[in-house]
Amino acid sequence: MHSLLAALANPRVSLHTHETLSDPDPPPVGGSFSFMPSSDPLFIWIAGNPLGASWADALERTLARAPAGSTLLCWSGTLADGLFDGDFRNWTRPGKAAFDRWLDATRTRLGSHVGGHRLGIVAHHTHILSDVSSQMRLWHELHEHEIATVLHPAALIAPSMVRDLNDHLTRAISMVGPRCTLCILEDITAAGDRIPWGTGALPHQQVHALLREFLPPSTPLFVSEPPFFR
Numbered sequence: 001m002h003s004l005l006a007a008l009a010n011p012r013v014s015l016h017t018h019e020t021l022s023d024p025d026p027p028p029v030g031g032s033f034s035f036m037p038s039s040d041p042l043f044i045w046i047a048g049n050p051l052g053a054s055w056a057d058a059l060e061r062t063l064a065r066a067p068a069g070s071t072l073l074c075w076s077g078t079l080a081d082g083l084f085d086g087d088f089r090n091w092t093r094p095g096k097a098a099f100d101r102w103l104d105a106t107r108t109r110l111g112s113h114v115g116g117h118r119l120g121i122v123a124h125h126t127h128i129l130s131d132v133s134s135q136m137r138l139w140h141e142l143h144e145h146e147i148a149t150v151l152h153p154a155a156l157i158a159p160s161m162v163r164d165l166n167d168h169l170t171r172a173i174s175m176v177g178p179r180c181t182l183c184i185l186e187d188i189t190a191a192g193d194r195i196p197w198g199t200g201a202l203p204h205q206q207v208h209a210l211l212r213e214f215l216p217p218s219t220p221l222f223v224s225e226p227p228f229f230r
Contacts, residue, residue, distance in 0.1 A: 004208040010183070010221040013042060042220065043071045043120065043182060045229045050106070051077035051098055059106065063113050071118040071148050071181060072110075076129035077102060083230060086126035099128045110146065120148035120181055125158040132156065132175050139179055148181035151215070154202060155184075159192040162201055169207060177214035186224040197223050 044066055046058050055074075062072060079095055080087035089095050110117055121138065123129040129138065139149045153172050161168050177183070185207070187200030198204055215221075 004204060005185075005221070005223065008208070008211060008215075008221065009217040010211075010215060010219055013182070013220045013222045043073050046072055046074045047230060048075075049077050049083050050074050050102055051079065056105075059109065063109075063115065063117070066115060066117060068115045069117070070115070071120045073120040073122060073150065073182070075124055076121050076127045078127045080126070084124070084126050090126070090128045091130065095128045107146070118146045118148045118181070120150045122150045122152050122155065122184070124152075124155040125161075130156075132172050135176055139176075143179065149176060149179050150182050150184065151176045151180040152184040152186070153207065154186040154188045154194070157188055157192070157202075159190070162188075162190050162192075165201070165203055166206060169203070170210060173207070173210040174214050177211065177219075178216065180215070180219060182220050182222060183211065183215055184222045184224060194224075196225050 044062055046055070046062055048055055048058065059072070066072065075083070077099060078085070078087055079089045079098060087095075106119060110119060121129060123131065123135050125131065129135055135149060138147065143149065151173065153169055156172050157165065157168060185197045187195045187197045187202050189195060190201050211221075
């Protein structure tokens with residue numbers, strides 16, 4: 001299925017998960033994305049739950065060593081104990097309030113830093129930003145204020161949505177694709193497990209056609225392989 005993607009003109013980025021930012025004790029599930037074959041990070045993944053107690057420290061460590069102009073990537077966060085467990089509160093008032101507090105604090109911290117960084121928030125169907133609608137609301141509110149949108153189609157697909165993949169993927173890619181700063185391609189099993197692109201349940205030819213139509217050719221594309229960031 002990588003042969004389909006070869007026809008896309010989008011620049012590719014690679015993920016480095018250790019020693020990328022000269023960290024003597026690099027987090028096992030963080031890392032940075034950079035244009036191949038450049039070694040300078042373009043996107044830096046901050047692992048874990050942004051609403052968790054340790055995430056702010058991870059942000060500080062990242063800011064201390066991130067090249068100027070990098071886009072810092074993270075999930076939108078969850079009130080659940082496990083990162084992908086899901087929690088009904090994520091989609092009600094407590095989840096929105098927690099997300100707003102975190103985003104205000106993070107934007108304030110980035111605004112006080114001299115690196116000129118942007119924040120790219122990745123949606124996931126179990127998190128507070130869980131669907132295209134929530135991504136688009138955030139884009140309309142903050143895309144002019146250093147908040148980047150990331151297209152990750154597989155992350156938006158819950159197991160219950162697999163039977164209607166075509167409709168969900170069309171909506172996600174047609175809406176988020178023209179507005180995103182990065183596109184991440186992973187695959188999923190019918191049960192929703194993350195697996196390498198091209199090996200799972202997604203309709204790969206349809207995704208390719210949608211990307212060709214809606215993803216600007218200058219938008220970087222990351223084709224995910226294990227170990228997956230989380």
